[in-house]
Amino acid sequence: xxxxxxxxxxxxxxxxxxxxxxxxxxxxxxxxxxxxxxxxxxxxxxxxxxxxxxxxxxxxxxxxxxxxxxxxxxxxxxxxxxxxxxxxxxxxxxxxxxxxxxxxxxxxxxxxxxxxxxxxxxxxxxxxxxxxxxxxxxxxxxxxxxxxxxxxxxxxxxxxxxxxxxxxxxxxxxxxxxxxxxxxxxxxxxxxxxxxxxxxxxxxxxxxxxxxxxxxxxxxxxxxxxxxxxxxxxxxxxxxxxxxxxxxxxxxxxxxxxxxxxxxxxxxxxxxxxxxxxxxxxxxxxxxxxxxxxxxxxxxxxxxxxxxxxxxxxxxxxxxxxxxxxxxxxxxxxxxxxxxxxxxxxxxxxxxxxxxxxxxxxxxxxxxxxxxxxxxxxxxxxxxxxxxxxxxxxxxxxxxxxxxxxxxxxxxxxxxxxxxxxxxxxxxxxxxxxxxxxxxxxxxxxxxxxxxxxxxxxxxxxxxxxxxxxxxxxxxx
Numbered sequence: 001x002x003x004x005x006x007x008x009x010x011x012x013x014x015x016x017x018x019x020x021x022x023x024x025x026x027x028x029x030x031x032x033x034x035x036x037x038x039x040x041x042x043x044x045x046x047x048x049x050x051x052x053x054x055x056x057x058x059x060x061x062x063x064x065x066x067x068x069x070x071x072x073x074x075x076x077x078x079x080x081x082x083x084x085x086x087x088x089x090x091x092x093x094x095x096x097x098x099x100x101x102x103x104x105x106x107x108x109x110x111x112x113x114x115x116x117x118x119x120x121x122x123x124x125x126x127x128x129x130x131x132x133x134x135x136x137x138x139x140x141x142x143x144x145x146x147x148x149x150x151x152x153x154x155x156x157x158x159x160x161x162x163x164x165x166x167x168x169x170x171x172x173x174x175x176x177x178x179x180x181x182x183x184x185x186x187x188x189x190x191x192x193x194x195x196x197x198x199x200x201x202x203x204x205x206x207x208x209x210x211x212x213x214x215x216x217x218x219x220x221x222x223x224x225x226x227x228x229x230x231x232x233x234x235x236x237x238x239x240x241x242x243x244x245x246x247x248x249x250x251x252x253x254x255x256x257x258x259x260x261x262x263x264x265x266x267x268x269x270x271x272x273x274x275x276x277x278x279x280x281x282x283x284x285x286x287x288x289x290x291x292x293x294x295x296x297x298x299x300x301x302x303x304x305x306x307x308x309x310x311x312x313x314x315x316x317x318x319x320x321x322x323x324x325x326x327x328x329x330x331x332x333x334x335x336x337x338x339x340x341x342x343x344x345x346x347x348x349x350x351x352x353x354x355x356x357x358x359x360x361x362x363x364x365x366x367x368x369x370x371x372x373x374x375x376x377x378x379x380x381x382x383x384x385x386x387x388x389x390x391x392x393x394x395x396x397x398x399x400x401x402x403x404x405x406x407x408x409x410x411x412x413x414x415x416x417x418x419x420x421x422x423x424x425x426x427x428x429x430x431x432x433x434x435x436x437x438x439x440x441x442x443x444x445x446x447x448x449x450x451x452x453x454x455x456x457x458x459x460x461x462x463x464x465x466x467x468x469x470x471x472x473x474x475x476x477x
Contacts (some may be wrong), residue, residue: 003030006028006031010224011224011225014171015073015074018075024076028058029054029122032168033055033122035168036049040163042150042475043146043147045160045162045169046126046163047095047124047126049124054122057122058120061118072119074228077228079120079174080123080164080170081121083126085110086108087124088106090124091124092104095140097139100140108204108216110233111174114232117232125158125161126163127160128156128159129337130325131176132340132395134179134180134184134413135389136158137391138337148166148188148190148474148475149474151391153393155188156181158177158219161175161182162191162193165189166191168221171221171222173218174233175193176215177421180195180383182429183428186442187431190431191220191221192219196215196234196426196452197215197425197449198424200243200452202237202239203215203240209240213317223430223463227253231251234248235247245450251452251456253456254457257461259461260454260457261296261297264297264377264378266379267301268302269305269372270285270381272381273308273415276407276412281386283433285443292458309361310419312354312358312360313358313361313365313418314418339395366422366424369420369425373448383444385412385415387441388437388439395409399412416444417444420446425449426449426452427444430442430445430463
């Protein structure tokens, strides 16, 4: 078995062999480290890795197993973590010169749970500065690129996670999602990405545990690996009150997930605030919908296309970013990302009245999403309106396709992914096709609060009907 063979295996395939000692954790880790060293120069998905630390931890896992210790549930599995979350011993720079050289002294609870289960969080993946946008570039790290076409964007803000999953830089990748930040890169990089219910995975390190739109998520090439990561990180933590409604009960995929489609009721939502959708994206999503319908699912009647006040709802996000990072305008303003500075600039239009409007907008979004479940178990949308953007796309520049300006990115490119962060509903992106330009196309599945088991089973069923896990991008070959 070659190193590339190891790197192309899922965690589900690797774990039995790791637990029996047939594959050493150190052998797997060395293969992953070498693959990153060999392939990531072009994609720029990994920002920090300490090979000595990673190998020492892998060798410790092997030694404990040889000594007779019971292997962990994720024995020896390499895990990358978005550089907005703490991983003990690794930098926590958040793609900013303001935090250059900072080393995390502790793990975030989600990462600690992975480590206690035997996984090895060994690398930090790329993000834009503070994760403030849906494109992955920053002054300190440069531009991260799509493995399917290096001239195109990998999405964001968990763009490094999407690259790492697509390229085989380990099987499981911890992301975060504040307005589609996990689902968008999953779509453009051709992998699966889960944004769980608000609080399902504790996010105790965020300064605002009551109002943040951001949740911790996971990306992987296979749904079974998503389940492994989610099961390990989920469950209440007393430091995050929003996690109290969660459970440690594991998600279990059915032996044949296609069975869940029999009698599944779904609704399709192809338009929200956007008036344009790429015909290739629309065709790919409708083809996937037809496949699940043919397998026994039932489409329920259309409710009027929802229109979400996403701009008002995102006042929460801008307020959170300003409260956490606004002081850096004084100390590092000349070294901040241009659009990060815009988000950290006090807007005189932000008043008590605008805050009240944003609270109402968030409530209205929740009610509108709940309305989509009237008579339906899930609803389906495209993940984004067009497969990808140029790698040099700017967050504050409009979406332009074939020379036609379609509008601001939020309304014209990713209107489908913002609402679930405001409302707290779980959502995920699954691959359902390829564009004529060779970029993957993703479909979003949304469910009621704490319905991750159903979403993951539906995604696994789609994967059985339309396999994607063995498709590798040109940059990975």
